[in-house]
Amino acid sequence: MKILAINPGSTSTKIAVYEDETPRLVLNIRHSVEELSEFSRIIDQFEFRKQLVLQALQENGIPFEFDAIVGRGGLLKPIPGGVYEVNDAMLDDIAHAMRSHACNLGCLIASELAELLPGCRAFIADPGVVDELDEIARITGSPLMPRITIWHALNQRAIARRYAAEQGTRYEDLDLIICHLGGGISVGTHRHGRAVDVNNALDGEGPFSPERAGTLPAGQLIDLCNSGRFTRDELKKRISGRAGLTAHLGTTDIPAIIKRIEEGDEHARLVLDAMIYQIAKHVGAAAVVLYGKVDAILLTGGIAHSEYIISRLRERISFLAPVHVYPGEDELEALALNVLSALRGELPIQVYQ
Template structure:
């Protein structure tokens, strides 16, 4: 076992590469950055050039990829299907399996794979680990993961609920338990990851038992530009009656729906500003957003049976005071009692915003997906080295 204690976390998207170098002894970030506009004229031409820029930037700070302090590289991977349910040491066979999963995540897995392949060429001797967004949700029972369609058809085309934002849900549910002074195994938490993409998860004793996103990240809550839940026959109606093609429907539901489709804005700060000025369209969008959120809160309360905490996270969840207020209004009979003064407080620290007598704790927990990826990566590498 080496004394290396740093993990480089890479998130390779279709047109960007985000990176953070994390010191595992204290969680500090000696370096972080973002390469954007990959492939656009006049910018970074491709992912190879982007990773070279990352390596050069780290080297300029004396933190190069050849540093003996670097223990591993952890990669965010969006879709692991049913094959990858834990952090996974990357091999040629793992990369090939990720290629076979591309039909389930055609916008994300190819970019993830590209970043992995380039990083492996830059440091072929270094352990590299894939941490999958879907992995945390693999503990869902079949009753939650299965859709009620013909089983043979579902199996043939890998149609089931996979869920996403798994690293965030795992990190936030664990941090919420810590806030309560308990182990994750002793706590039931509803986690609300509310960003431009949004999802809810019911976490029982540290294990996901249900989540709102499904085969794709489109299902569930109202999001910035995505519709979330809707009658599937709407798609047939739009095609048969409206003449919309499959690609046009895909664009409509993923890019021109949600808050943006309802009121023209997908930024909750702008929407609440418009509401304050009396904008009725913005008010309706906000109300629809909150109504869907409350439906999932109630549903997951029933799924869990006992709820110890509700945790808000991500951009909207951490910062939008009116969303938290509206989502929990009138739920005192369920044991949820929000402290309205604490809800107004701005902070970057995990905190409770419920009253001392609230049976269900309400928390705001800033998510840290990069740290979760680093911890899972470092833990796996240490286990392999000590075996």
């Protein structure tokens, strides 16, 4: 099986070519601020990014011959996890998506490229809107605002399956807490193969992160919204994009922040330790969901490379369950292997409606 995986991000488009489980090409196509500034909306970048994918394949001598093309899932309506074949309903919902993110381009590019090849199929897998919450977890103090989930479903699930394989068991037989530590931070409670509780890591819940504000004091937020100081779009950026570490410290660069701490910057120490503190609090809350019966806590994402952060997290959470660290993320591999399993009949191919 030849599979092309496409993962559009804010400033890059990552692609990988797999033959069965073997990667033949893994490439990160970076986009400059100047290139992207030509487009007023993210959706307008579609043709630009699609052509770059085709160009990259040609330059690397990869024949345009695939059994399947899989794109990173976009911000669709809430759906259960799994592999979905791209259909008209999905494309229509992406065209009218209420939230804008580069990941929305994934299924669009996959669909259009697959149409160029006879017999080729287009898929997405475990998009960020996967919703398997227990009903009790949806309730908030206001019926106007039920909880929603936007999280790193693809990487969390891939890491969960990897850990399960290492332990000689199945993801569906484990109770796990998984933290994806990146520009946004999601803390997922996985009970026997379902993410029964997880925060909205995009725009308004959970620990603050390098780019996100996380949970904020509601009264103060309402006052700020009505202060006249900011427009609606500016306020949105104050909770997602220009928030968290970048709002406090002017950067999302963890090694640079740690260097400042080593040079005596006590404010930087306080802010970074506060982020670690909040992550640990949410891990503790996740343990309550599982009645304290946690098989393991898995830490993943780019920030998991930081010994400063991981060592301090361990100090706070290791009493709950064994802690295992999987630095970085390999969403391209997760996309390709999900689809490979679906094509082999090992995973069901679900229908988006």
